[in-house]
Amino acid sequence: MAAGNKIIDLLVVGGGTAGIVGAKTAAGFGAGTVLVERSRTGGDCLWTGCVPSKTLLAVAEHARTMRAVTGQPPAFNAVQKRISAAINTIEPVDSPAALDDAGVRVIKGNLTFRAHGVAEVNGRTIHFRQALIATGAAPAALHVPGLAPGVTFTSETIWELDTLPARLAIIGGGPIACELGQAFAQLGSVVTMIARSRILGKEEPDAAALVRVSLKYDGVAILENTTIADAVGTDAGCRLRLRDGKVVDADAVLLATGRTPRTAGLGLQRVAVTVNRAGHVVTDKRMRTSNPLIWAAGDVTANPQFTHLAGVHASVAASNAVLGLRRQVSATVPRVTFTSPELAAVGLTTANDGPKHRSRMISHIHVDRAVTEDNTVGFTRLIVDRRGKILGGTIVGPRAGESLAELTLAVQNGMTTSDLAATTHPYPTYSDGVWNAALADVRGRLASPVARLAMTMLVWFRRRRLDTRSPHRSDR
Known part of the structure; x- marks a missing residue:
């Protein structure tokens, strides 16, 4: 299938979970499908999200046990090799070759919508009947006066560390902050979490409290209901000065304060696709945007940012687009924070x-x-x-x-x-x-009074019925 002058049935923008599922779904129905990815297929989940983070959690928990037995932490390069091995094992499933086998043409490049039914990739014009936007989201930027870029990491770049940081400060108190904070503490880092409210603020307080106790048991210092005023550089890294007067010294700082949708440069205004104030693509329950021929799924939308949700929503979007169905996404959304x-x-x-x-x-x-x-x-x-x-x-x-x-x-x-x-x-x-x-x-x-009365009456009637039928009953 060539993208050339042929009109594509479904043009998918983004090669993460939502894009891959949506593209494979459409191609499976026999629709001509092209997926455009600016970097590498697999998305955040494979390269910087679910796969590396859950591998790190597994390695870290094992390391905690081994350190308790031997007194020695694992070599950090061994941890990195285990993460790379997990990614390499899963990567073929999300590769361009796998997509091609499924009937999806993959084009690498940056896409911009030019007009209704017209997009441009690497200077090449592509005509399409419908499109699915699945460009995902990126870690939110956080400006801290005086904080040097060289010691600052996000959930995307933390995997670039060459050595285990002796002191790691984490700004944020959500699931990513808790998971990575516990993992690095178990590996041997001195971890301090700085949260503007309580950790896991979307979860029930008594549930979050059990996670808090576990984090502290693993050595994580948790500073809640506070924010950072500024930072100053030190020989080893930086010193964070908090608004409540406390200071935190760190060799590395992980920013885990949320994610922002990747919509810049897509030219959504040219195709009448509405975004909200936060930049998320607005969709209805069928995953259709304000343009009835353009759909969206995954972290680029205002829905909860979960890999499992991205895949389900993309499947619904592609089915509706290609088959003309009117399926709606479910409001039942499970979530898991993979701490211990x-x-x-x-x-x-x-x-x-x-x-x-x-x-x-x-x-x-x-x-x-x-x-x-x-x-x-x-x-x-x-x-x-x-x-x-x-x-x-x-x-x-x-x-x-x-x-x-x-x-x-x-x-x-x-x-x-x-x-x-x-x-x-x-x-x-x-x-x-x-x-x-x-x-x-x-x-x-x-045990309610009404239920107990009903059961008592049933027992009485049953007893009477059995007594009436009993062969041992004697007439008087």
């Missing part, structure tokens, strides 16, 4: 004060797998309505992300705690937390 313990949540996580919702929580001291692993720190909490319909919940503990999958399915499909309680679960597993919380809710409903 993991913190996972989906849907509604707080019950209201009235009778509309209720909360059922199981401490993991009552989850037998957690007991056998001698790791009972954590809990599973379900939020349900008056009829037992599961609206959401939070799980904190080992493998919380895996346990969340069942809870996400329950929320997505409007299942009740009775549905989960009646389902046989393998034993012993960490997902027993979800099952036991569901059982607790069912038993709680059965």
